[in-house]
Amino acid sequence: MNAAAAPAAAPAPNARDAALAPDELEARLRAIGAERYHDKHPFHVLLHSGRLDRGQVQAWALNRFEYQRCIPLKDAALLARIEDPQLRRVWRQRIVDHDGERDGDGGIARWLRLTDALGLPRELVESGRALLPATRFAVQAYIHFVRERSLLEAIASSLTELFAPKIIGQRVAGMLANYDFVSKDALAYFDSRLHQAPQDADFALDYVKRHALSREQQESVLAALRFKCDVLWSMLDALHLAYVEPRLVPPGAFRPQEFIPQEPRP
Numbered sequence: 001m002n003a004a005a006a007p008a009a010a011p012a013p014n015a016r017d018a019a020l021a022p023d024e025l026e027a028r029l030r031a032i033g034a035e036r037y038h039d040k041h042p043f044h045v046l047l048h049s050g051r052l053d054r055g056q057v058q059a060w061a062l063n064r065f066e067y068q069r070c071i072p073l074k075d076a077a078l079l080a081r082i083e084d085p086q087l088r089r090v091w092r093q094r095i096v097d098h099d100g101e102r103d104g105d106g107g108i109a110r111w112l113r114l115t116d117a118l119g120l121p122r123e124l125v126e127s128g129r130a131l132l133p134a135t136r137f138a139v140q141a142y143i144h145f146v147r148e149r150s151l152l153e154a155i156a157s158s159l160t161e162l163f164a165p166k167i168i169g170q171r172v173a174g175m176l177a178n179y180d181f182v183s184k185d186a187l188a189y190f191d192s193r194l195h196q197a198p199q200d201a202d203f204a205l206d207y208v209k210r211h212a213l214s215r216e217q218q219e220s221v222l223a224a225l226r227f228k229c230d231v232l233w234s235m236l237d238a239l240h241l242a243y244v245e246p247r248l249v250p251p252g253a254f255r256p257q258e259f260i261p262q263e264p265r266p
Contacts, residue, residue, distance in 0.1 A: 020218050022209040029156075029205070029225055033163040036229035039170065041236040043244065048170045050178020055256025056243045057179065058118045061111075062254055063135040063239060065125050068111045068189075070139050072098045077147045078154050090203060097196050107196075110189035117186035130254035134238030142231045149224065156208050156221035157228040161201035168194055 020028070038044060046052050047060060072095045079095070082088045100106025115125045124130055146154040168190045175182045212218045242249045249255055 017215045019213060019215045025209060025212060025218050025221075026205065028222055029159060029208075030162065032222065032225050032229065033160070036226060036233065037160065037163045037167070038229065038232040038236055039163070039167040041233060041240075043236040043240045044167070044171075046244065048174030050174065052244075053256075054118070054179075054181055055259070056239075057175075057182070058115075058120055058256060058259070059243045059254050060239055061115050061118055062120055062125055062130060063132055063235065065111055065115060066128055066131055066135050066139050067235065068098070068108055069126075069128075070143060071107075074143050074146050077143060078151070081151055081154070087207075094200060097192070107189055107192060110192065113188060114182075114186045117183060118181065124254075130252070132238045132242055132253050133250055135235055138231045138234045138238075142228065145224075145227060150220065152208065152211055152217060153220050153224040155204050156212075156224040158204050159201060159208070159225050160228050160232065161197040162205065164197040164201070165194060168197070 043060070047057065052060075075091065075094045075098075079088060079091055082091060096106070098107040100109055103109075112122060112125065116122070128136070142157070145157060149157075172187050172190050175187065176184060208221050212221050242253060243256070
């Protein structure tokens with residue numbers, strides 16, 4: 001396995017350290033989001049405030065599609081490890097939310113409506129051939145983590161969804177206010193996530209609070225959430241370096257200045 005796919009395990013707590021109360025564990029999880037969630041990344045500040053050009057927004061949407069595309073793969077890997085039928089029934093809804101029940105339905109299809117509206121060819125987006133290398137590595141690291149760490153850690157890594165509603169609200173309001181090439185219909189993906197993400201996060205948080213009983217388990221779920229925040233942050237680092245400053249686009253990656261956009265699909 002690629003060494004980048006598995007972060008170091010959380011340091012073992014001192015044997016004298018008492019387990020945290022469930023509410024204290026939740027408070028520490030939320031503190032990680034307050035410090036590390038990617039709404040604070042300079043690239044997102046630029047995106048939400050209208051200070052990116054069309055090519056930079058295209059690069060963000062194209063690279064973020066790789067993450068969206070792989071969410072069901074991540075959840076299928078987690079689902080395969082769950083022996084409790086009740087838990088499986090709950091978790092499999094995440095796959096349905098992203099894949100949909102039919103062609104043209106679900107979160108992945110809605111994200112493609114955004115890339116369509118930005119004039120990106122479906123083949124270019126879906127093939128992944130113009131991705132930044134760091135995007136590919138970050139997403140694969142997340143999938144490896146979910147496959148290979150404990151079920152508790154895998155579920156805890158999804159808890160970035162606790163912080164999603166805030167960033168979605170900022171993103172939709174900022175993009176609609178500042179970009180004439182983005183419409184409300186193009187941002188339909190985020191409408192669904194405004195109610196799906198809190199439901200998913202509430203379930204995962206309750207699971208973690210009920211099953212992380214020892215201090216060692218609690219430290220592992222805190223580390224899992226830090227890791228997931230790092231995944232999302234590193235994807236934005238790569239976008240900033242390639243398309244904002246110092247504009248070092250890796251070979252083979254999307255280059256807006258060399259790209260002739262398609263007419264948006266109706």
